[in-house]
Amino acid sequence: MAIGYPNGKKRKVQTKDSVPVKNKMTNxxxxxxxxxxxLNETNAFYLAHERAVIHKKPTPVxxxxxDYPKRSNATIKEAYxxxxxxxxxxxxxxxxxxxxxxxxTKNKTSFPLSNFHPHQMEHMKxxxxxxxxxxxxxxxxxxxxxxxxxxxxxxxxxxxxxxxxRKSITLEELQAHSKQIPYGLNPRLDYLSIIDTFx
Amino acid sequence: MAIGYPNGKKRKVQTKDSVPVKNKMTNxxxxxxxxxxxLNETNAFYLAHERAVIHKKPTPVxxxxxDYPKRSNATIKEAYxxxxxxxxxxxxxxxxxxxxxxxxTKNKTSFPLSNFHPHQMEHMKxxxxxxxxxxxxxxxxxxxxxxxxxxxxxxxxxxxxxxxxRKSITLEELQAHSKQIPYGLNPRLDYLSIIDTFx
Numbered sequence: 001m002a003i004g005y006p007n008g009k010k011r012k013v014q015t016k017d018s019v020p021v022k023n024k025m026t027n028x029x030x031x032x033x034x035x036x037x038x039l040n041e042t043n044a045f046y047l048a049h050e051r052a053v054i055h056k057k058p059t060p061v062x063x064x065x066x067d068y069p070k071r072s073n074a075t076i077k078e079a080y081x082x083x084x085x086x087x088x089x090x091x092x093x094x095x096x097x098x099x100x101x102x103x104x105t106k107n108k109t110s111f112p113l114s115n116f117h118p119h120q121m122e123h124m125k126x127x128x129x130x131x132x133x134x135x136x137x138x139x140x141x142x143x144x145x146x147x148x149x150x151x152x153x154x155x156x157x158x159x160x161x162x163x164x165x166r167k168s169i170t171l172e173e174l175q176a177h178s179k180q181i182p183y184g185l186n187p188r189l190d191y192l193s194i195i196d197t198f199x
Numbered sequence: 200m201a202i203g204y205p206n207g208k209k210r211k212v213q214t215k216d217s218v219p220v221k222n223k224m225t226n227x228x229x230x231x232x233x234x235x236x237x238l239n240e241t242n243a244f245y246l247a248h249e250r251a252v253i254h255k256k257p258t259p260v261x262x263x264x265x266d267y268p269k270r271s272n273a274t275i276k277e278a279y280x281x282x283x284x285x286x287x288x289x290x291x292x293x294x295x296x297x298x299x300x301x302x303x304t305k306n307k308t309s310f311p312l313s314n315f316h317p318h319q320m321e322h323m324k325x326x327x328x329x330x331x332x333x334x335x336x337x338x339x340x341x342x343x344x345x346x347x348x349x350x351x352x353x354x355x356x357x358x359x360x361x362x363x364x365r366k367s368i369t370l371e372e373l374q375a376h377s378k379q380i381p382y383g384l385n386p387r388l389d390y391l392s393i394i395d396t397f398x
Binding site: 047050052053055057058059060061063074075076077078079080081082084085086090091092093094095096097099123126127129130131132 | 249254258260274276284322330331
């Protein structure tokens, strides 16, 4: 992965092997960036228009060392990324609890299941038991298409992998078990319009 | 605030003005520690017994600099605490969306409203509009009592402060508008039993 020279400009690197994070959001790594932005803007739109209250959870970080040069100005000096124990997004829409994970691939013919973690699957199973609505959003960034798959339709593909089957879902399979979320201007990815078709 | 010599033992301090974080959880600062532990254990109990799926959100952190000594082992070298835009806890209980904030005081006669932030109040207002159930848990650690207050009963005290009134809720007021959550062994703070009385 090439880091440091976007647009031909030399980026200021603070120390050897040290990468300044430009964006306020969690843009370390490359996965999920533009999908995450689209969803953040969509959720902000929903919030502003009182259509739903859905937030991305903060990235879980294990904090090891904090400096307090001044009482009011704590600086975290050592911390590590932790694996999330839940999905990234949840919230409430017309009394309904929504919970989902969103992932992106550059593949054009299948979606790798390695994008997801076993504990996220366990989490979404628990959500279903509590009568919440769990789903998965998958983006094929090279194709410009985004799908919403109810978790109960997604889970069988995960279980197929667990029992030794293929480690991805083919595009055709996803199409057969999902609904496409059309790109729009405002909101950018109106996934609630898809949710509405389920109830 | 005294740091460094609990139980008469000298704690290892890594650098000047630098405080190692002992606990995996967010125990920088002193606010909310034991209440947070009680709630985390309670939520783990609910999860294990499939009574509800409720998680504390990770502490939001703005990451400024990440070191990648090895590709697989990213270390955050500079980050700052961000103010959360929501409450700390949410989840689903029998199809119902729950959302709450939990705070602790050492005071014995009133609960300071400075423990809460305006954006948390705005967030809980939005939750009510979406037919979610929002509430506040307040712990008087010196008294050993914990209250659950529905947000619609809590909000008037916040609004009283905003219109120039007192900056705290008296213990008597809280008692009149809340239900006490009894301490137990398992779960430690069975707040769902209080939620049940509301439906």
